[in-house]
Amino acid sequence: xxxxxxxxxxxxxxxxxxxxxxxxxxxxxxxxxxxxxxxxxxxxxxxxxxxxxxxxxxxxxxxxxxxxxxxxxxxxxxxxxxxxxxxxxxxxxxxxxxxxxxxxxxxxxxxxxxxxxxxxxxxxxxxxxxxxxxxxxxxxxxxxxxxxxxxxxxxxxxxxxxxxxxxxxxxxxxxxxxxxxxxxxxxxxxxxxxxxxxxxxxxxxxxxxxxxxxxxxxxxxxxxxxxxxxxxxxxxxxxxxxxxxxxxxxxxxxxxxxxxxxxxxxxxxxxxxxxxxxxxxxxxxxxxxxxxxxxxxxxxxxxxxxxxxxxxxxxxxxxxxxxxxxxxxx
Ligand code: PBG
Numbered sequence: 001x002x003x004x005x006x007x008x009x010x011x012x013x014x015x016x017x018x019x020x021x022x023x024x025x026x027x028x029x030x031x032x033x034x035x036x037x038x039x040x041x042x043x044x045x046x047x048x049x050x051x052x053x054x055x056x057x058x059x060x061x062x063x064x065x066x067x068x069x070x071x072x073x074x075x076x077x078x079x080x081x082x083x084x085x086x087x088x089x090x091x092x093x094x095x096x097x098x099x100x101x102x103x104x105x106x107x108x109x110x111x112x113x114x115x116x117x118x119x120x121x122x123x124x125x126x127x128x129x130x131x132x133x134x135x136x137x138x139x140x141x142x143x144x145x146x147x148x149x150x151x152x153x154x155x156x157x158x159x160x161x162x163x164x165x166x167x168x169x170x171x172x173x174x175x176x177x178x179x180x181x182x183x184x185x186x187x188x189x190x191x192x193x194x195x196x197x198x199x200x201x202x203x204x205x206x207x208x209x210x211x212x213x214x215x216x217x218x219x220x221x222x223x224x225x226x227x228x229x230x231x232x233x234x235x236x237x238x239x240x241x242x243x244x245x246x247x248x249x250x251x252x253x254x255x256x257x258x259x260x261x262x263x264x265x266x267x268x269x270x271x272x273x274x275x276x277x278x279x280x281x282x283x284x285x286x287x288x289x290x291x292x293x294x295x296x297x298x299x300x301x302x303x304x305x306x307x308x309x310x311x312x313x314x315x316x317x318x319x320x321x322x323x324x325x326x327x328x329x330x
Contacts, residue, residue, distance in 0.1 A: 025310045029073035029328050033120060034321035037212045038062055038101045039082040050208035051280055052287045054319050056082050062105045063112040072325035076118035078317055079105050081127050082214045091136055092128030095155040103162035110163045120195065121159040123152050124171040132219030134171040143226055149176045156180045160189040170197040172226040181247030195275060196243035198251040199236035199262055202227035205255045205281030236262045237269055244272060255279040257304060260311040267312030276308045278318040298327055
C-alpha cells in the first residue's frame with residue numbers, strides 16, 4: 001500500500017502555495033552578516049578588483065552602509081580594515097591603536113544607528129603586519145602562539161572599548177578564546193560576545209579577501225601551521241569544543257560551501273549557534289559564473305545561502321548579504 005501510485009512526492013511540489021507550505025528551511029535577512037572593508041579618506045568607494053560588486057569604503061561611507069543594513073533587515077556587519085601600508089609593521093602595532101580604521105568605523109556606525117545593528121570585528125593581526133601573517137613571527141618565520149595571544153587580547157580590548165558587540169578571533173592560535181574572555185570580563189565588557197572562528201581551514205578560497213585588506217602581496221608562504229588542514233573533520237569538533245569551554249558564545253566554520261559537512265556535524269554535536277562564512281573566493285566563483293553566463297546571480301545566491309541553513313547554520317557571513325536581503329524584500 002505504501003507505494004506508488006498512493007504515494008507521489010510530486011503532489012506537494014505541484015503549486016507555488018504548496019511549495020511554500022512544505023518548505024523546511026526559510027532564509028530571512030536576519031540570517032545574514034555583511035562583511036565590509038574599511039579604508040582611509042572621506043567619501044571613498046574603492047572597488048575591489050577580485051571581488052566584483054564589493055568595495056572598500058571610507059568611515060563616513062561605512063556609516064551609510066550601516067544605515068543600509070538596518071533598512072534591509074540585516075542584523076550585523078563585520079569590519080575588516082585595509083590598513084595603510086605605512087602603518088603596517090612586524091608586530092602589527094596599529095591593531096592596538098584606539099584610533100585605527102576599525103575602531104573609528106565602529107564609533108561611526110554606533111553614532112549612525114546605535115544598537116539597531118550589531119558590529120562584529122575580526123581579531124587577527126594580518127591586516128596590520130608587514131608580513132601578512134595573523135600573528136607575531138619568530139626568527140624562523142613561525143607564528144608564535146603565546147606571544148600572538150597576548151597581542152590579540154590587546155586588539156580585542158580596543159575593539160570592545162570602541163563599542164564592538166562581537167569580537168571574532170580568526171587567527172586560530174591555541175587558547176586565545178579563554179584569555180580574551182577573561183580580559184573582557186576583567187575590563188567590565190560582560191556582554192561583549194565572542195564568535196570564535198573555531199574551525200577555520202587553510203583554504204585556497206581567501207585570495208580576494210587578502211587583496212581587499214592589502215595583505216595578499218605581503219604574505220610569504222601560507223598559514224598551514226595554524227589554520228586547519230582541509231582534510232580534517234574530527235579535529236574541527238575538538239577545536240569547537242575547546243572554544244566553547246573557553247567561553248565562546250558562538251562558533252564559525254570557514255570557508256562555507258565546501259565545508260557544509262562540518263557545519264552539520266558541529267550543529268548536531270553541540271547544538272550551539274553555528275555560523276558559516278561564505279568567503280571571498282566563493283563569492284568570486286559565483287560572480288565569475290554569472291559573468292560567464294553559466295548561471296544567474298539571484299537563484300545562485302539564494303540556493304547557496306539556503307543550503308547553509310539547511311545544513312544547520314544559524315547564520316551566514318556573506319558579501320552577497322545586501323543582494324540577498326533585497327531579494328527577500330528587505
Ligand atoms: C584574517 C581573515 C581572513 C579571512 C577572514 N579573516 C583571511 C585569512 O585567514 O587569510 C578570509 C575571509 C574571506 O576570504 O572572505 N585572519
